Amino acid sequence: MLYRENGQFKTSYAADQQIFPIAQDRIGILLLVAFAIVGVPLLADEYLFRAILIPFLILSLAAIGLNILVGYCGQISLGTGAFMAVGAYAAYNFFVRVDGMPVIVAILLGGVCSTLAGVVFGIPSLRIKGLYLAVATLAAQFFFDWAFLRINWFTNNSSSGTVSVADLSLFGIKIDGPLGKYYFCLGFVLVFALLAKNLVRGHIGREWMAMRDMDVAASVIGIRPVYAKLSAFAVSSFIVGVAGALWGFVHLGSWEPAAFNIDRSFQLLFMVIIGGLGSIMGSFFGAAFISVLPIFLSLVLPALGNLFGVTIGTALIAHTELMVFGGLIVFFLIVEPHGLARLWSIGKEKMRLWPFPH
Numbered sequence: 641m642l643y644r645e646n647g648q649f650k651t652s653y654a655a656d657q658q659i660f661p662i663a664q665d666r667i668g669i670l671l672l673v674a675f676a677i678v679g680v681p682l683l684a685d686e687y688l689f690r691a692i693l694i695p696f697l698i699l700s701l702a703a704i705g706l707n708i709l710v711g712y713c714g715q716i717s718l719g720t721g722a723f724m725a726v727g728a729y730a731a732y733n734f735f736v737r738v739d740g741m742p743v744i745v746a747i748l749l750g751g752v753c754s755t756l757a758g759v760v761f762g763i764p765s766l767r768i769k770g771l772y773l774a775v776a777t778l779a780a781q782f783f784f785d786w787a788f789l790r791i792n793w794f795t796n797n798s799s800s801g802t803v804s805v806a807d808l809s810l811f812g813i814k815i816d817g818p819l820g821k822y823y824f825c826l827g828f829v830l831v832f833a834l835l836a837k838n839l840v841r842g843h844i845g846r847e848w849m850a851m852r853d854m855d856v857a858a859s860v861i862g863i864r865p866v867y868a869k870l871s872a873f874a875v876s877s878f879i880v881g882v883a884g885a886l887w888g889f890v891h892l893g894s895w896e897p898a899a900f901n902i903d904r905s906f907q908l909l910f911m912v913i914i915g916g917l918g919s920i921m922g923s924f925f926g927a928a929f930i931s932v933l934p935i936f937l938s939l940v941l942p943a944l945g946n947l948f949g950v951t952i953g954t955a956l957i958a959h960t961e962l963m964v965f966g967g968l969i970v971f972f973l974i975v976e977p978h979g980l981a982r983l984w985s986i987g988k989e990k991m992r993l994w995p996f997p998h
Contacts, residue, residue, distance in 0.1 A: 754881020
């Protein structure tokens, strides 16, 4: 950038320093997407698809939805599992009750139903916030758990309370193998991640962040709290509902209300906190961490126990997993509130300057 100082023209590279990292980030994201589309199917086996990659993609999508509400708008929610359940059961009823219903349309309609539920339970956010709002959203978790367990219409009068879907197809192509399910979920994640990134960068995203930082000042400058908060609940619930439908249709195949209990809500909240509040990339980091850590502990802890002659059972592994999650949440809240996304950003900045520290 050319500017004039004391009668002389000088050059500043500040603008180039801002544009160059952004261009690098875009290239890196494009390379990562290309690797996910081409490289991963060549390297992964069936176990990796079913146990890690497909759950990671769906949980990443759910974490993006929750991050919009908690990280960008500052509205605490403990009922995310309930909105996932609404999306799953609504998509199931559309799919089995309407002849010839395409699976994509059923999943999107499940997201629409989840949006309506999210807006209804988001109305208290207009009057309360903080811990009180968390309790209000927690009521949604208990209400929908009861509804899907006791009202037989939601399960198509299933005697066992379990519902199942089969013979999924897209444009006449069956989605039955792990590779097909992976690409199906990947398509949803890429589309919604791009939409979410554009939303948070636009005017509606700035309204959400203004409400998060100081809601009174935001209302003074003309931002409508009703529109900002309810739109955050609507967008978040829609994405979470689509993720819930994918979790039931693609990952589980058959499920019951316990698949979307309160543990699922806390798991998604852990993802957002560990990955990074207010970061789309942090949602992926948190989902990857939560997906890989249980498998890592189930392999490492028994091996360490064998070295010392101690038998480590599955119960101890499960408790260790909870302790690790709790410790990491405390660590990130104290040391780095912006989570793994911030650590990743710091690492990138250091690599750009290396080997010159100044």
